[in-house]
Amino acid sequence: MRGLDPATSPTVVDSGYDLSNGTAAARAIKLIEDCELTDAVADLIDALGRARWCERGDHRDPEDLDNLGGIDPSDFAVEWPWVGERFRYFYERSIGAVETAANDIEASLDALRASNMGALISVQTEIVGWAGRAKDAFSIDFLSPLATTAVAEQQRLLAELQAGMWAYDVVLRQARLNAFNLAGETTKVLDSLAETSPNDAKIALGILAAVVGVAAAFESGGSALALGLISTGISAATTGIDAATTVTGDTTAEVMASLLAALDILTNEMNAAEQAVATAMTLTQEVVEADLRKSDSTLLPSETVDPVRDLTAGEVPSKGHFRFKT
Amino acid sequence: MADEFMVDDLKGLWRTGAVLMPEVGRQFGLAAVALHGTDASMFQTSQGPSPLSGPWTLLRDTVRDRVLAVTAERCVEAGGALVEIAEGYATTDYYNAADLRAYAEDKAEIRAGGNGTFRIPEGPDMAAAGGGGG
Numbered sequence: 432m433r434g435l436d437p438a439t440s441p442t443v444v445d446s447g448y449d450l451s452n453g454t455a456a457a458r459a460i461k462l463i464e465d466c467e468l469t470d471a472v473a474d475l476i477d478a479l480g481r482a483r484w485c486e487r488g489d490h491r492d493p494e495d496l497d498n499l500g501g502i503d504p505s506d507f508a509v510e511w512p513w514v515g516e517r518f519r520y521f522y523e524r525s526i527g528a529v530e531t532a533a534n535d536i537e538a539s540l541d542a543l544r545a546s547n548m549g550a551l552i553s554v555q556t557e558i559v560g561w562a563g564r565a566k567d568a569f570s571i572d573f574l575s576p577l578a579t580t581a582v583a584e585q586q587r588l589l590a591e592l593q594a595g596m597w598a599y600d601v602v603l604r605q606a607r608l609n610a611f612n613l614a615g616e617t618t619k620v621l622d623s624l625a626e627t628s629p630n631d632a633k634i635a636l637g638i639l640a641a642v643v644g645v646a647a648a649f650e651s652g653g654s655a656l657a658l659g660l661i662s663t664g665i666s667a668a669t670t671g672i673d674a675a676t677t678v679t680g681d682t683t684a685e686v687m688a689s690l691l692a693a694l695d696i697l698t699n700e701m702n703a704a705e706q707a708v709a710t711a712m713t714l715t716q717e718v719v720e721a722d723l724r725k726s727d728s729t730l731l732p733s734e735t736v737d738p739v740r741d742l743t744a745g746e747v748p749s750k751g752h753f754r755f756k757t
Numbered sequence: 758m759a760d761e762f763m764v765d766d767l768k769g770l771w772r773t774g775a776v777l778m779p780e781v782g783r784q785f786g787l788a789a790v791a792l793h794g795t796d797a798s799m800f801q802t803s804q805g806p807s808p809l810s811g812p813w814t815l816l817r818d819t820v821r822d823r824v825l826a827v828t829a830e831r832c833v834e835a836g837g838a839l840v841e842i843a844e845g846y847a848t849t850d851y852y853n854a855a856d857l858r859a860y861a862e863d864k865a866e867i868r869a870g871g872n873g874t875f876r877i878p879e880g881p882d883m884a885a886a887g888g889g890g891g
Binding site for chain 1: 766769770772773777778780781783784785787788789791792796798799800801802803804807808809811812813815816817819820823824825827828831832834835837838839842
């Protein structure tokens, strides 16, 4: 015997998802603007030129170069043409486009909020006077699962999609910040080469730890589905989250070799963090695909099929009509 | 229970199918449309696309086209079923039928106004309208 209509009082179950926690966690990472990073790289190239100019002649002081009119320090940095190109990788993607996408997803989720589902509440109210098997089929197999489960699960799925976007945002932000620090610290090391004891600079290059933090800020909200990012999360142990290196050397060539190694580490960290988010998204995709294949999908309301007039005859609806939940 | 089903209830059932269920579907349609604008270029780098590009875009498309849009369509279809059921009930009772016909004609502007003809915008159309896509 089939159960009674569980939706005795009109209601739409909302996931209650608060996206502001994840958004705030992502935005807590300082955003280095394009111009800040390009200025830092230009300063690095100037410092490299000054250091190289000093190496070409005895008793040269970097400050002397500043007094030689018509000479551009960066002219002496042409032996390292890759500097600008390698740094560009860390700021060539638009943070603004990513955050616009995140906001679009939030608008999508807002459309499904219980507060915007007044029509669904009205449906539950309007059919109170209707009885019979066709009503049961509609109410129990379609309306109730939609209002009490599918809406909330779809909200959580949208939260997962948005978490993926904020995680990507964090990767881009942290990569910019690390690259900015790397450029600034390398400039200091190059400027110190003329001194008796040149500086070293230990620089943090890890990215994944920040991504793990943002994913954790998106609480799962009790999803029935094991969503890759907000339910399962990313393991902080999957890569070198404490990756750091020391930029050092006694000559420009040694310092630049050290910088190149640091750039390689930072590139790898960035790619590993993006791959970790991608893996979580793939896991979610698999979970969603499995759910959509089920006859009692958590995400979708049941499907109606013709001829609907069979329902009006008071017969038990065939399996295709607002299919029974199993 | 069924014999207590009155003409006012029949109007309510018809209205549920003709007006309310398309409205419910419209909310899911709005949710789907909101995802049309996300820009795939945000994943492009000078060294190729981000590894996140494929998996995230696939999931976005699945959520949009196979969850939200399908839910919207099923709500509209369920509304159509309710309308047919209401009309089916009405045919068993001359007075109910006449009353429902008058009610439906009175509400004809509702159906003509879009609620009864709701459709989910397709992605390519949105792109042509400047909505981006991808």
